[in-house]
Amino acid sequence: MTDVRVRIAPSPTGDPHVGTAYIALFNIAFARKHGGRFILRIEDTDQVRSTRESEEAIFEALRWLGLTWDEGPDIGGPYGPYRQSERREIYAEHAKQLVASGEAYPCFCSSETLSAMREEQMRNKLPLGYDGRCRKLTAEEARNRIAAGESHVIRLRVPAEGETIVRDRLRGDVSFQNSQVDDQVLIKADGSPTYHLANVVDDHLMQISHVIRGEEWISSTPKHVQLYRAFGWQAPEFIHLPLLRNPDKSKLSKRKNPVSINYYRRLGVLPEALVNFLGMMGYSMPDEREKFSVDELIAEFEIDRVKLSGPVFGLDKLKWLTGLYLREMSEEALLDRILGELYTRESLARFVKLLQPRIEVLGDFHQQSGFFYGPDGLGYAPEELLPKKRSAAEMLPVFRKLSEQFDALRSFTVESVDEAIKVVMEETGYKARDVFLPLRIAVTGSKASPELHETIVAIGPELCRQRIRLALEKLSSLQS
RNA sequence: GUCCCCAUCGUCUAGUCGGCCCAGGACACCGGCCUUUCACGCCGGCGACGCGGGUUCAAAUCCCGCUGGGGACGCCA
Numbered sequence: 108m109t110d111v112r113v114r115i116a117p118s119p120t121g122d123p124h125v126g127t128a129y130i131a132l133f134n135i136a137f138a139r140k141h142g143g144r145f146i147l148r149i150e151d152t153d154q155v156r157s158t159r160e161s162e163e164a165i166f167e168a169l170r171w172l173g174l175t176w177d178e179g180p181d182i183g184g185p186y187g188p189y190r191q192s193e194r195r196e197i198y199a200e201h202a203k204q205l206v207a208s209g210e211a212y213p214c215f216c217s218s219e220t221l222s223a224m225r226e227e228q229m230r231n232k233l234p235l236g237y238d239g240r241c242r243k244l245t246a247e248e249a250r251n252r253i254a255a256g257e258s259h260v261i262r263l264r265v266p267a268e269g270e271t272i273v274r275d276r277l278r279g280d281v282s283f284q285n286s287q288v289d290d291q292v293l294i295k296a297d298g299s300p301t302y303h304l305a306n307v308v309d310d311h312l313m314q315i316s317h318v319i320r321g322e323e324w325i326s327s328t329p330k331h332v333q334l335y336r337a338f339g340w341q342a343p344e345f346i347h348l349p350l351l352r353n354p355d356k357s358k359l360s361k362r363k364n365p366v367s368i369n370y371y372r373r374l375g376v377l378p379e380a381l382v383n384f385l386g387m388m389g390y391s392m393p394d395e396r397e398k399f400s401v402d403e404l405i406a407e408f409e410i411d412r413v414k415l416s417g418p419v420f421g422l423d424k425l426k427w428l429t430g431l432y433l434r435e436m437s438e439e440a441l442l443d444r445i446l447g448e449l450y451t452r453e454s455l456a457r458f459v460k461l462l463q464p465r466i467e468v469l470g471d472f473h474q475q476s477g478f479f480y481g482p483d484g485l486g487y488a489p490e491e492l493l494p495k496k497r498s499a500a501e502m503l504p505v506f507r508k509l510s511e512q513f514d515a516l517r518s519f520t521v522e523s524v525d526e527a528i529k530v531v532m533e534e535t536g537y538k539a540r541d542v543f544l545p546l547r548i549a550v551t552g553s554k555a556s557p558e559l560h561e562t563i564v565a566i567g568p569e570l571c572r573q574r575i576r577l578a579l580e581k582l583s584s585l586q587s
Numbered sequence: 588g589u590c591c592c593c594a595u596c597g598u599c600u601a602g603u604c605g606g607c608c609c610a611g612g613a614c615a616c617c618g619g620c621c622u623u624u625c626a627c628g629c630c631g632g633c634g635a636c637g638c639g640g641g642u643u644c645a646a647a648u649c650c651c652g653c654u655g656g657g658g659a660c661g662c663c664a
Contacts, residue, residue, distance in 0.1 A: 150664065152663090222661095278593095288590095294662085301661090302664050306664090321658095322591095322657085323659070323664095324664090350657075354597095356657065357656090357658095358657075387599060387613095388599075389600095395613085397600090397613060397614090415592075416593055417593075417657065421597095421599075423598070423614055424599060426614095428614090430627090
């Protein structure tokens, strides 16, 4: 095998996702097994949603898990920069090259035109996709319109006929009719590249040998294959891993499940247990052993052993595994973990201030701080979620809305939380007294707790979202 | 709707080139033992090859169809 170079390319648009860790783990296992290198590249081509905080959180979460990289934005490397926002000219250059060779063309369709087109296709039950109307523009006309300052994007010219074969290591050849691969946008109207362009250009320039990523990408791979072809490059080997699933088998999503690595960290899952657990998603050791370290995984790793059906990311086994690690530790080591992971100065600092006015002796702090930890510790009765004269049927929509709003929150501040609650009140027509108490019970498990907004912020998004979901479950149990 | 992927206990999975599998392990669940209690630990139980056709002496394992699940169809990644 040629030099193995693999990568993960997360986009810094939210909390660090367990799926990212999952893909990272398999990339690392593959790289180390074959003496290759593992690269971390930040795909921040979405300028509106990408943030530095999110990027930093991803670094931090991966490091916590012990999933470290050989080249990346923070440590550099011979193929940098490793942040796509710093590589804009490279993409522009390459796009220009494709336009010059006729492999790509400018498109002047507005997003309105495009959504109208999509609607019509929907209505007529036609396949969705760009119909290629700007393909026919002459070079001259295009040049004039660009010169006139007309807004445009650059699209890839995918052959109308024939088929594109995606060679997947685990699935074999998967073929797509070119007629259903539409002309992908390469450069957006603002001049920034799309994922597809940036991804292909970077993978080539960074000499990535194997692209190990989630199965969700498989249907855009023909576009990538076409891009490699257009550039005259050799495509890397593709290996699409199965997607982690919610208990209902849909793709793991924050709307249904905690997906943030930080949630599991706050819960007190050990990093070695989480990584171990991830290692048994779609994969198993040859001797069927279930408890193993990353090093052990690497030693035995065989990418062809990965199973293609999507594993449910279920907590039962993860907790059991954590317990296994916990129990075999020395007392000393356990103490260090509790101090190092759970009761850190940092974690306590999130809420000392909130409790300060409410305690008489230090010991009070202990029993009043319970709800800042473990998500399952809230043993309240479902009925407690109901304000006076309100039924479960009435509160259910309130919690659905709350869940929706909290999921959508980009930042957790007193202001943003307040805004979210207000939206819920407006949309459901309930007053503060009907919303605040139930919400308080849901997130703290008790009526006696500090100011709601600040408490919610202190508890943090991961735990709050999950607790609201839990409340939703309790309410529905009340109904039946 | 169109395209693509997938299909063993509730869940994670073993099941190399079809026979040793009337399907093995683990979690969860249930029962027992240990124990002043609980937990841990130990023992046991429940529990699956989606369906229908082939191929074969023989199929969970190969082929086809159906069904089911999932993903993608963005100037998001």
